[in-house]
Amino acid sequence: MKKSQLERTERLRSISSLLVETVPFTEATDIIRRTYNNWHTRAxxxxxxxxxxxxxGKTxxxxxxxxMTARDLGTEYVAETSPDAHxxxxxxxxxENGFIRPVLxxxxxxxxxxxxxLFDLLFALGIRAKKNSTETDLMALARRHLMAQQVKLLIFDETHHIIDGHKKATAGEAAGLLKMLLIQPRVQIVCLGLPHTVEILTATEQLGRRCIAQYEIPPFRDNVHVPEGDFMHFCRALERALPFDRKSGLDQPGMALRLHGAGAGYVGRIVHITLTAAELAIDRGLPRVSAALLGEAYRDITTKQKNSTQITDDINPFLIEEFRPDQFAVIRARLEAQNADSTRQRGQKTPAPEFTK
Structure with a gap:
């Protein structure tokens, strides 16, 4: 069956589920695996x-x-958006005695x-704590269920949120919370987040000496003229994943360079631009993704970002005739700096969700 004959959802899933193992991907995975394997090897x-x-690509x-761990254990990883029958x-x-959660x-x-x-941790453990519970009560409850459900590894995603925004905790307070989880339930912890997440790690020597690895996932280099390089390998995989019968040319050096510039070399950003362009092509009955569609998708994505400067056609990397990566990198850095200033406002008065108050 031709790709164009598949259902829209199935066609788009081929891109959104794309996984390309690169050197940074492998190194980050190895760190998580080593942390997991360290369970109960120390006091x-x-x-x-x-x-x-x-x-x-952290998440x-x-x-x-x-x-992978689920497969090794003979079970499966169930997404939060699709819970099981229970x-x-x-x-x-x-x-035989119920169920366990080796990784949470x-x-x-x-x-x-x-x-x-702590409310979020308990919720992930399947426990709905009382809203009027104290922090001490929540920690005691979390410790009990972490041990009862035999959790070996805790992965905190978007960890930087702890020290950003509404009623932020200081990095030291966040470090103290993590330290307590390391000591009493003796779980292993991996923290994922933006680069400034490491402020938590450096806030106290006590957490620092319990850290076995610190790694920042780098972007792809724009080595589009190295056919066997990681980036061109990724572009070829992205081209194969496109849900069209005609080639779109994403694996050609000129287009690959524009993709790299628009996404700053980051996998998630490049896939997001490509997926958005593919949606436009499918909905309009077009046979492939073109530079014009990529330019429209990129413009729409950046326009939707809060307080961002709109990407106009005269600087859009997919629409200009001659793309200069170094020049565009300066423009992109300015836009990203504006976005960072608007999203990382320490102590901003944003209403807290009911569940996390």
Whole structure:
């Protein structure tokens, strides 16, 4: 059957589920695996930090590790958006005495406080704590269930939210919370987040000496003229994943260079641009993704970012005749700096979600 004859959802899933193992991807996965394998090898738990810019692939690495670990244990990783028949999600292993969760991923909400993070942790464990519980009560409950459900590794995603935004915790307070989880339940912890997440790690020597690795996932280099390089390998995989019968040319050096510039070399950003362009092509009945569609998708994506300067056609990397990577990098850096200033406002008065108050 031709790709164009498949259902829209199935066609787009081929891009959104794309996974290309690169050197940084492997290195980040190895750190998570080593942290997991360190469970109960020391008197206290150890931690690791895997950080990177938005779109670097941090969450993808964690989800892939969860899926691999589930397969090794003879079970499956259930996404939170599709819980099982018992309303459970995550990595769940059935045993004679019930079930266990060897690895638990917890998303730190954008307005997370220390207390809110404990609510989120308990929620991931399947426990709905009382809203009027104290932080001490929540920690005791979390410790009990972490041990009862035999959690070996805790993965905190978007960890930077703990020290950003509404009623932020200081880096020292966040470090104290992580330290308590390392000491009493003796779980292993991996923190994923933006680069400044490491402020938590450096806030106190006590957490620092329990850290076994710190890694920042780098972007691809724009070595489009190296056919066997990581980036061109990725572009070829992206071209193959496109849900069209005609080639779009994403694996050609000229187009690959424009993709790299628009996405700053980050996997997640490049896939997002390509997926958006593919949606436009499918909905309009077009046979492939063109430079014009990529330019429209890129313009739409950047326009939707809060407080960002709109990408006009005269600087859009997919629409200009001669693309100069160095020149555009300066423009992109300015736009990203504006976005960072608007999103990382320390102590901003943003209403906290009901569940994390």
């Amino acid at each position: 206290e738990g150890t931690c690791a930090f895997v950080v990177g810019e938005s779109g670097a 993808t690495v964690a989800d892939d590790f969860l899926a 309303g459970r999600w995550g990595l769940i292993k059935e045993t 991923k917890v998303f730190a909400a954008p307005t997370a406080t220390r207390k809110g993070l």
